[in-house]
Amino acid sequence: MKIGILTSGGDCPGLNAVIRGSVLKGVISYDTEFVGFRNGWRGVVEEDIVPIVRHDVRGLAKQGGTILGSSRTNPFEGEGGGPEKIQEMLDRNGIDAIVAIGGEGTLTAARRLYDEGGIKVIGVPKTIDNDLAATDYSFGFDTAVQIATEAIDRLRTTADSHGRCMVLEVMGRHVGWIALHSGMAGGAHAILIPEQPQSIEQIAEWVESVRDRGRAPLVVVAEGFKFDDMAEAHSHKGLDAFNRPRLGGIAELIAPMIEERTGIESRATVLGHIQRGGEPTAFDRVLATRLGMAVVDAVHDGAWGSMVTLRGTDIETVSIADAVGTLNRVPQSRYDEAKILFG
Ligand code: F6P
Numbered sequence: 001m002k003i004g005i006l007t008s009g010g011d012c013p014g015l016n017a018v019i020r021g022s023v024l025k026g027v028i029s030y031d032t033e034f035v036g037f038r039n040g041w042r043g044v045v046e047e048d049i050v051p052i053v054r055h056d057v058r059g060l061a062k063q064g065g066t067i068l069g070s071s072r073t074n075p076f077e078g079e080g081g082g083p084e085k086i087q088e089m090l091d092r093n094g095i096d097a098i099v100a101i102g103g104e105g106t107l108t109a110a111r112r113l114y115d116e117g118g119i120k121v122i123g124v125p126k127t128i129d130n131d132l133a134a135t136d137y138s139f140g141f142d143t144a145v146q147i148a149t150e151a152i153d154r155l156r157t158t159a160d161s162h163g164r165c166m167v168l169e170v171m172g173r174h175v176g177w178i179a180l181h182s183g184m185a186g187g188a189h190a191i192l193i194p195e196q197p198q199s200i201e202q203i204a205e206w207v208e209s210v211r212d213r214g215r216a217p218l219v220v221v222a223e224g225f226k227f228d229d230m231a232e233a234h235s236h237k238g239l240d241a242f243n244r245p246r247l248g249g250i251a252e253l254i255a256p257m258i259e260e261r262t263g264i265e266s267r268a269t270v271l272g273h274i275q276r277g278g279e280p281t282a283f284d285r286v287l288a289t290r291l292g293m294a295v296v297d298a299v300h301d302g303a304w305g306s307m308v309t310l311r312g313t314d315i316e317t318v319s320i321a322d323a324v325g326t327l328n329r330v331p332q333s334r335y336d337e338a339k340i341l342f343g
Pocket of ligand 1 (some may be wrong): 010103127128129171172173223276
């Protein structure tokens, strides 16, 4: 049995731990051979394949990024794209199955390849945003929360020294899990997430109540947050026609609005790709390793079109169809719980 592994979409701490988990499990338990497709689906379409042996995964659990590289290539595009060409490529190289490690886009493509062409593919969920349905947590999320929490702790000392309001922007295009968890862990006075639009009046009220208690206000905002009153935001000429900040991130729009309304000097920090880089936390290493091992079992069971997933503390297998199409959003109850601590 020969398995081809790929990592696709935005990188994520823990990808290398999945590769290591798979290779060790495959070599030790099944005498499986492994190859890697370089740069995600691009390696599949362009037949860019490298061997992976046990020696290659030594010490890899703690290494950030992905040794295979990544891209956002669509496997249905390009000369070698589409299920027929891909099956020919797999046959030519003696590859029996593909393990696709990726988020919503990668898994949707994997499912289509299986549904439309019978490609033997199994998915492993990956996202720092924790926005994938059908898994309780995805690896990379814990690391991102840890990094964002450290940033909040650091911002707090400089905020206190100057009596400033700090606005920290974290990742989360569609969901606010990183903002919610880091904001709770770091004791933020307001958490702004895509699932819960707010008015600038409400944000200013939270900030002022913190100032009135003699504290320096700290606001955490997910990059996908939007005001509930877009007219108000447009009046600041900060958003484009798609409601995206014109310059910089949403934090750079909100900080001056807070300053204008409250008179509190405000600063914006955009954490950006720092929260996706570096070593994964121990939690993410363990989760990624377990998923990597489980996907090899799934391959040997012939569970094509499925995805390995975390349910409670168990690793299970679900259909990829159950994991794509719906996002794992922050529920109202979790936001209400955090909101008690605002202001
Ligand atoms: O989907 C993960 C994510 O980290 C998002 O939170 C963020 O919006 C996006 O990737 C950034 O993508 P890129 O690395 O392509 O700029």
